[in-house]
Amino acid sequence: MIEAVDIEEAAVDETGTSDDYCAGKIYCANCIHCKLVPSSPDGDERYFLRVRCAAGKWRKKLGEEKVYKYCTVARRSIGSCDAYEDMGDAKDYIRDLKKSLPVKDEIFVF
Numbered sequence: 001m002i003e004a005v006d007i008e009e010a011a012v013d014e015t016g017t018s019d020d021y022c023a024g025k026i027y028c029a030n031c032i033h034c035k036l037v038p039s040s041p042d043g044d045e046r047y048f049l050r051v052r053c054a055a056g057k058w059r060k061k062l063g064e065e066k067v068y069k070y071c072t073v074a075r076r077s078i079g080s081c082d083a084y085e086d087m088g089d090a091k092d093y094i095r096d097l098k099k100s101l102p103v104k105d106e107i108f109v110f
């Protein structure tokens with residue numbers, strides 16, 4: 001699973017694009033429902049790392065589930081969420097997470 005190839009990073013989309021920690025916001029990365037999952041768009045042995053909301057809160061306009069690139073997860077924040085279950089102190093966690101996240105989307109091999 002170690003073959004890593006850099007892929008061009010697309011622009012981060014709508015929710016939570018700030019790089020700075022904001023005490024008044026909810027960080028999805030610090031929620032128990034934020035899950036890391038492999039995603040293989042071509043159905044072969046290659047996959048990307050994506051994050052999904054296991055509580056079903058991330059939806060496209062037509063109702064399909066939306067997933068995000070793992071490398072963007074520390075920036076995903078929202079004003080409120082009725083399903084949020086924190087996993088501890090968000091400020092320290094988000095700070096440490098930002099340091100450890102890859103800067104670009106990466107592809108792996110099973």
Ligand code: SF4
Nearest residue numbers: 028031053057081083
């Ligand atoms: S339940 Fe709410 S806070 Fe938790 S990951 Fe989903 S959208 Fe984010």
